[in-house]
Amino acid sequence: MPKLRYIYKAKITFSERIRSHSYLLRLLPFDNEAQRILESHYHIFPRGVINKSEDVFGNKILTGYVDEFHNTFEFSSHGVLETYPYIIHEELNPIYRFASRFTKASDKLLQMNQELNFTESIDNHEKAKIISDKINTLITYEGGVTGIGTSAEEALSLGKGVCQDYAHIMISLCRLNDIPARYVAGFIEGEGFSHAWVEYYAEGAWHGYDPTHNVKIAINYIKIAQGRDYGDCAIDKGVFRGVAFQNLEVIVKVEHK
Numbered sequence: 001m002p003k004l005r006y007i008y009k010a011k012i013t014f015s016e017r018i019r020s021h022s023y024l025l026r027l028l029p030f031d032n033e034a035q036r037i038l039e040s041h042y043h044i045f046p047r048g049v050i051n052k053s054e055d056v057f058g059n060k061i062l063t064g065y066v067d068e069f070h071n072t073f074e075f076s077s078h079g080v081l082e083t084y085p086y087i088i089h090e091e092l093n094p095i096y097r098f099a100s101r102f103t104k105a106s107d108k109l110l111q112m113n114q115e116l117n118f119t120e121s122i123d124n125h126e127k128a129k130i131i132s133d134k135i136n137t138l139i140t141y142e143g144g145v146t147g148i149g150t151s152a153e154e155a156l157s158l159g160k161g162v163c164q165d166y167a168h169i170m171i172s173l174c175r176l177n178d179i180p181a182r183y184v185a186g187f188i189e190g191e192g193f194s195h196a197w198v199e200y201y202a203e204g205a206w207h208g209y210d211p212t213h214n215v216k217i218a219i220n221y222i223k224i225a226q227g228r229d230y231g232d233c234a235i236d237k238g239v240f241r242g243v244a245f246q247n248l249e250v251i252v253k254v255e256h257k
Contacts, residue, residue, distance in 0.1 A: 003038065003257040006187050006222055007078040008194070010236065011249045014071045018242035021048070021066040026185070026225040026235050027077035028060040034086045034208075035223060040079040046070050057232055059225045071244075075236065080257055086208040086217040092201055096180040100228035101151070103172040108156045112138065113176045124179050124202035125216075131173045132211040135166060141212065148230060163196040164230050166211040170198045171229065184208070185233040187222040189254045194235060197221065222254060 008027060025044070031037045044050065048066035055061050066073075099105060105113070116134060118127055142160040150158075152172040155165035167183055174181035180201035188195045188210075197217065199206040208217030225233035 001082050001084050002220060003080055003082050004189070004220060004222060004254055005078075005080050005257045006254045007076070007252070008187065008235075009076040009251045010074065012073040012236075013247045013249075014073075014242070014244040015246075016242060016244040017069040017071045018240040018244055019067060019069045020241035021070070021073065021238060022240070023064050023066075023073070023236065023238035025062040025064075025075055026059050026233065027062060027075060028224070029077075029079065029081060029186070030058075030060075030223045030226075032223075033088050034084050034221075036082045036084070038080040038082055040077070042075070042077045044075045046073070055232075057225075057227045059227070059233070073238075081222060083219050083221070085219060086221065088199070088206040089204060090206060092180055094180075095228060096182045096201065097175060097178070099172065099175060101231055102168050102229035103152050103175065105172050105176055106153045109153055109169070109172050109176070112156065113173055116173070116177070118177065124200060125207070127177060127179060128170075128174065128198075128200050128202075128207070128209050129216065131170055131177075132209060132214050135169050135173075135211050136214045139165070139169070141166075148234070163212040167196040167198050168229055170209065170211040174198070174200050182206070182226050183229045183233055184223055184226050185230075185235065186224040187252050187254045189220050189256075191251075191253045193250055193252055194224070195221075196230070196233075199226065 050064040145160045152168035155161040171181040197210040
């Protein structure tokens, strides 16, 4: 099966020195049916005190604390994975049936849902495709219009968005149609930034769908985090003592080994 080498590098530059910096990072890939870890490494600077654990959604997290003054914070992850067909057999957590902060439906989404007109004979796989197709007729990809706090309803109203918005809209519509769905953050082949897509539940397993590219995922996606929506999957979160602006630089590269 294909082997992928990945590298994720991030650097936060603060306009003033800060201290008492607590952080939470989701940098490390899953090890499951769809991807097997062959190598996995991470680096954090300043390092401080670090704890490795899992959150309630099964994501690997690195939490830490840096007490001394610093004006930059760098973190990276790199490794090699072997990828398999995107099917993950898992007992369903019912939390993925219900609306969440960024996927709650209001007028626009409810109207869009009525226009789907599913017949009783089609299964969840066909429904996922119809939903993704419909999304791609109503919004166009454009950066800088939405942000990390934009909901599915807001993105649909704007008619523009990025991968996070496509995923939120698809998750909302899946859940409205009794299809359990969850948000996934990770990396795809090429160079650029992290990516977001959707997993929907059918026949006792999770299946991947990328509404941004309007394709059912077959292989070669690297999963880093999962949750109800973006709020459960942010790669980095932190709080610190001090007053400073932040500038984030990110590089992601995924290639065949």
